[in-house]
Amino acid sequence: MLWFGFVLLVAFAKQGLSAVIVPGITWALAAGTGVMLGSWLLGGVYMVWAERRYDGALLRIRSESGN
Numbered sequence: 001m002l003w004f005g006f007v008l009l010v011a012f013a014k015q016g017l018s019a020v021i022v023p024g025i026t027w028a029l030a031a032g033t034g035v036m037l038g039s040w041l042l043g044g045v046y047m048v049w050a051e052r053r054y055d056g057a058l059l060r061i062r063s064e065s066g067n
Helices: 002-012 027-065
Strands: 020-022
Touching: 002 027
Parallel strands: none
Antiparallel strands: none
């Protein structure tokens, strides 16, 4: 979702993204950085969720199968 929104911004809001926030940094650079950081954050949240939800079940299945 983050990436799709960023692509839409690039496609339809080029003028806005080229605006300078501070010298040397445009909205495009800030938005791209936000997409990368958001992806890391969402990946981390998913990893924690998956470990809590599935690791216990996986250990139980392995112990029941004798492995």
